[in-house]
Amino acid sequence: MRFITLCVRTLAVSESNFISAAEHAGETFVLNLGPQHPATHGVLRVKLTMDGEYITRAEPVPGYIHRMHEKMGENRNYAQFLPNTSRIDYLSAMHYTHAFVGVVERAAKLEVPPRAEYIRVITSELNRISSHLVWFGAFLLDLGGFTPLLYAFDDREKILDLLEGITGSRLTYCYYRFGGVCNDIDDEFIRGTRAFLEEMRPRLKLYRELVTDNIILRKRLIDIGPISAELCRKYGATGPVIRGAGVPYDVRRSEPYSVYPELDFVVPTHAEGDCMARYLVRMEEMGQSLRIIEQALDRLPEGPVLGKAPKTVKLPPGDYCYAVEAARGRFMVRVISDGKEIPYRVKLRAPSFSNLSLFEEASQGMMLPDALAVMGSLDLVIPDIDR
């Protein structure tokens, strides 16, 4: 009985927060932002209750591109599910594959050669830069600036070419294998990556001068859409969103994996929590990724790139987790095994879903263009939300 009263009371409190005076007076209208809308960058639908141009309620309706990745994981063996992971968030495929490979390696206690770990770090960080470049372009597109998109894609093209050279694919890489990576990197890749590091630093400076310091952009981002650390904790937001709220939470540091503990990099944080903070966190992360790649290339050991792994992987019964810092935040794979070839349960913890869920509360009372700026600053990838 007490539980029911508590539920009703909680409901009443949240209801009173969410219904404005205009909504009571019946002076609002419902605006369907999506599933086809230029600012959602995919098939996300947000049901907006609008009072003029002010948003009184924003209800995200995900599910338009749900592909049942978790269920697919539960009816095929580990090697067969591996390519699926790169299709969840197609912009940071390396990190997602890393998490799945990592959970299997942790559970089956597979040895990964050090060279493979360094290659994983290099390719992961290249992938992070390319993902952030897509975000940079798309975010500026949301704000009405079209040109940065093509500059960002120009840089991203170089990364895609590099990764294509060693993995064979340009977007949904299936490069990591249980116990290492499938191809060794060659001199051409190393030369190309070093050249890219040289080219990318002046480009980041160019973006800073031309875009970050632009007065219109600063007016559009500073003090817009503050997201506090409490709100992030409430909804489980991670990645640049929580780092933009001043919390230095980065899986690479807080739950270290691979060879990240050996590398020297800082976790950029900005305490303001507004759109500008999230913007700056991502821009600085690109610079940090360049640093990581440089160190990893310098320390790259010789040796094999693929350790010993059984032909058919069978995990001992148990419950296993592995988390990585993907471009959008903490991605975790949880596998429950009953000892068979096929996992009993696969749970994918995707960062975009948690980051989207705070949008309803964060966009209260905002005007439409500001709310879209907030949505852009969350860096949503819709297939990552729906899985």
Added chain:
Amino acid sequence: MNLPEPFRLLVFLLGTMAFVGANAAYLVWVERKGAGRFQRRTGPTEVGYAGLLQPIADAIKLMSKQLILPPGVDATLFRLAPLLVLAPAMMCFATIPFSETLVPRNINVGLVMVFSFGSIHVMAIMLGGWASRNKYAIISAARIVSQNVAYEIPMLLVVITLLMVTGTMNLHEIVQQQAGGFWNWNFFRLAANPLMPVTFIIFYICMLAETNRAPFDMAEAESELVAGAFTEYAGMGFGVFFMAEYANVVIGCSLATVLFFGGWQSPIGVLPGLFWFLLKLYLLVFSVIWVRWTFPRTQFYGLLNLSWKILIPLSLFILLLTSAVMKLF
């Protein structure tokens, strides 16, 4: 032009329409080419040499498309809006002096006429948005009205400042006053108004806002409102809105040329007036395109704040300053 009156009327009517049509078509090409260059790509290249036939191909495509009338729209207003947006834009050209002799109608209240016809397109876009029966279009219609009300005021204040300097509303006479070297252009007439360049910048910003060009393209705002007031328009209905946008840009820039940069007057005294007029005009048009592909869009309230809190007080101050300077010296 010494033609008998009916012929003269016909020639200028056809000439204006052809000028607007050619400008609308080829400014799209210039914009796409320019945007391509700003963005490290080539722009249209396939149709004709350097894509020069692309606007014609686009026009044929748009004209061959069905004019969709969505259910529930106000059919009359929905069809009328594209016409209402283009016709006044063409009317404005009636008083613009292209050169010493090439001026369709040399009337004494030319400036007032340009402004009165120039304001109609706002109402037309609002009608289009209203009649579309689309929520994005309604938001856009509401935005465009408040935006244009806000920017008409500083623009007219600037023009009044200029009128005090020139003493006439006849565009032909305004240009004639600026004869003999570029230092006689209104832009450099610092003796009458020491803040003349600022006056021009206010005029330029207001012109961008009045013609709904980026960074003030609140009515279209494709990443927020899909296509704003034009969301429901298909085929040539949309094409006409598009033409009108460029026609308005050309009018805004020709007005700036006439008012600030000496119209057809040559800065060095060579080459015919028409050449100089078009050169100045297209340089300004190019700057408008440049701004569009460089800056992100402003927020809507930021746009209104800019007008009410900065531009209007500033232009009022310039007005007072000019009258004080003219009275004292």
